Amino acid sequence: MDSERNDEDGGYSGPILYYTDAVIDHFTNPRNVGEMADDEADGYACIGDPGCGDEMKLWIAVRDERIERIAFKSYGCPGAISTSSMLTVLAEGRTLDEALAITDDDVVGALGGIPENKQHCSLLGVKALRAAVASARR
Amino acid sequence: MERRFVYMDYNATTPLRPEVKAEMIEDLELYANASSLHEAGRKARSRIERSRAAVAALIGAKDPERVVFTSGGSESNNTVFATMFHLGRKGGRKGIVTTKIEHPCVLNAAKWLADEGFPVTFLDVDEYGVVDMDQLRRAVGPETLLVSVMAANNEIGTVQDIRAIAAIAKAAGAYMHTDATQSVGKIPVSVDDWGVDYMTMSCHKLYGPKGIGGLYVREGRPLEPLIRGGHQEHGFRAGTYNNQGIMGFGLAAELAKAELDDYVERIGGLRRRLRDGILAAVPKCRVNGHPERVLPNTLNVSFPGAEGEAILLSLDLEGIRVSTGSACASGSLDPSHVLMATGVGPELAHGSIRFSLGRDSTEEDVDYVVSRIGPIIARLRSMSTVSY
Ligand SMILES: Cc1ncc(COP(=O)(O)O)c(C=O)c1O
Numbered sequence: 001m002d003s004e005r006n007d008e009d010g011g012y013s014g015p016i017l018y019y020t021d022a023v024i025d026h027f028t029n030p031r032n033v034g035e036m037a038d039d040e041a042d043g044y045a046c047i048g049d050p051g052c053g054d055e056m057k058l059w060i061a062v063r064d065e066r067i068e069r070i071a072f073k074s075y076g077c078p079g080a081i082s083t084s085s086m087l088t089v090l091a092e093g094r095t096l097d098e099a100l101a102i103t104d105d106d107v108v109g110a111l112g113g114i115p116e117n118k119q120h121c122s123l124l125g126v127k128a129l130r131a132a133v134a135s136a137r138r
Numbered sequence: 139m140e141r142r143f144v145y146m147d148y149n150a151t152t153p154l155r156p157e158v159k160a161e162m163i164e165d166l167e168l169y170a171n172a173s174s175l176h177e178a179g180r181k182a183r184s185r186i187e188r189s190r191a192a193v194a195a196l197i198g199a200k201d202p203e204r205v206v207f208t209s210g211g212s213e214s215n216n217t218v219f220a221t222m223f224h225l226g227r228k229g230g231r232k233g234i235v236t237t238k239i240e241h242p243c244v245l246n247a248a249k250w251l252a253d254e255g256f257p258v259t260f261l262d263v264d265e266y267g268v269v270d271m272d273q274l275r276r277a278v279g280p281e282t283l284l285v286s287v288m289a290a291n292n293e294i295g296t297v298q299d300i301r302a303i304a305a306i307a308k309a310a311g312a313y314m315h316t317d318a319t320q321s322v323g324k325i326p327v328s329v330d331d332w333g334v335d336y337m338t339m340s341c342h343k344l345y346g347p348k349g350i351g352g353l354y355v356r357e358g359r360p361l362e363p364l365i366r367g368g369h370q371e372h373g374f375r376a377g378t379y380n381n382q383g384i385m386g387f388g389l390a391a392e393l394a395k396a397e398l399d400d401y402v403e404r405i406g407g408l409r410r411r412l413r414d415g416i417l418a419a420v421p422k423c424r425v426n427g428h429p430e431r432v433l434p435n436t437l438n439v440s441f442p443g444a445e446g447e448a449i450l451l452s453l454d455l456e457g458i459r460v461s462t463g464s465a466c467a468s469g470s471l472d473p474s475h476v477l478m479a480t481g482v483g484p485e486l487a488h489g490s491i492r493f494s495l496g497r498d499s500t501e502e503d504v505d506y507v508v509s510r511i512g513p514i515i516a517r518l519r520s521m522s523t524v525s526y
Binding site: 019024027028033046050051052053054055056057073074075076077078079081117 | 308418443444445447448451452455464473483484485488504521522523
């Protein structure tokens with residue numbers, strides 16, 4: 001599948017229609033996939049609905065206000081899986097406050113963009129992270 | 139198995155047959171307007187009429203004149219619904235009866251009529267995608283203007299009993315239309331046997347070019363042009379003849395007719411091989427559509443725990459081209475209206491893949507897909523939140 005824009009597109013600068021190499025990479029080789037047991041996880045969130053096409057579960061282990069470990073599982077499209085994976089990369093090692101500052105644009109930008117009609121799939125990760133941080137602070 | 143390129147999306151469209159392509163290229167030299175009276179024009183026209191006869195022969199229409207060339211399935215379907223609009227507006231019958239599993243070009247045309255005040259019924263289907271005949275009998279009555287039911291479904295392949303449906307329509311004095319876009323060239327189609335008044339065809343589903351199709355109109359049935367203008371197609375469809383498209387359609391139809399029996403047998407065998415292979419390779423998947431009354435080339439499978447577009451992309455990365463009923467692929471949130479109508483539920487509908495085989499499909503293609511699908515589903519399920 002075509003990924004990055006190239007000269008063959010004839011200088012086309014419309015919406016990105018295909019997944020970038022980074023999206024394909026995070027889809028085929030997602031980082032931090034897994035679960036955490038209740039006694040390991042300090043924060044947990046489950047966002048989305050499989051009936052609507054995607055659901056994400058996110059666990060964080062926190063030490064000294066920092067996300068020491070992060071894990072996710074995802075039922076979803078390539079956009080959902082790759083953005084979830086990238087989100088965990090961006091959040092790992094961050095303080096909880098830094099984690100809360102991560103935006104959808106940060107995730108999408110780190111992947112080199114995502115097709116316009118798939119942007120909604122990328123929204124779960126940031127929401128899940130914020131909810132997981134909130135649960136860790138509770 | 140070694141990586142290979144496998145096209146299994148023939149219901150979306152088919153490649154141009156080499157014979158058809160060669161004929162079309164040759165025909166490009168004959169630029170004359172088929173309406174011109176000089177010799178070159180007459181020659182172009184006679185080629186068009188030969189194509190019309192070939193298309194008519196494929197669908198069992200005795201009089202080729204009953205076939206109107208259009209730009210494709212969408213236009214043919216819209217022409218029928220536009221005709222009903224004009225008839226209904228003049229008074230008398232207005233009822234439209236169709237199904238929940240039609241192609242969007244019928245669904246949206248029917249919704250347009252509903253917006254215009256026509257009473258429209260969208261019939262339910264059973265778990266296999268078969269129209270509910272009792273509901274049909276109740277819905278069709280003296281007020282019914284048109285019954286429109288697709289002959290075979292593009293997503294799940296379920297084939298309807300058009301002859302029985304047409305009989306019900308006829309008994310009530312309603313017109314009967316069927317969208318046979320996915321049926322022509324794949325199963326025996328006969329407008330007389332079925333007893334339909336209108337029938338839609340599209341050429342790019344039978345190894346011909348895109349942008350050309352046909353509408354069969356039984357003698358004496360009304361037809362309102364969607365495109366007004368010149369006298370082409372007896373005034374039913376204006377616009378300079380699409381010579382090359384029509385030539386391509388004619389030859390594609392001729393070849394499809396000659397090869398139909400072989401196609402049904404060979405492709406049907408490949409479908410069974412694919413179905414059995416997938417069922418053996420992937421635990422807990424389910425085949426959608428009717429187990430027997432189904433197109434020989436169409437296999438729709440739900441893979442619980444995995445999302446359709448994720449499966450599609452994984453297959454794509456292995457060189458395999460398929461379609462999905464997942465909403466995500468289309469950017470909306472609603473999964474396939476066809477699968478939803480069969481009651482599979484949104485979760486399963488999101489995780490469904492349509493494999494559609496065709497003339498160039500081989501046993502090696504099937505075996506390659508079977509070899510790849512197991513690990514792909516296992517991987518996606520291993521990271522999934524959904525238990526199945
Ligand atoms: C059942 C059905 N009807 C109509 C169409 C539309 O045909 P066309 O692409 O020629 O407009 C299609 C093709 O996608 C189809 O599958």
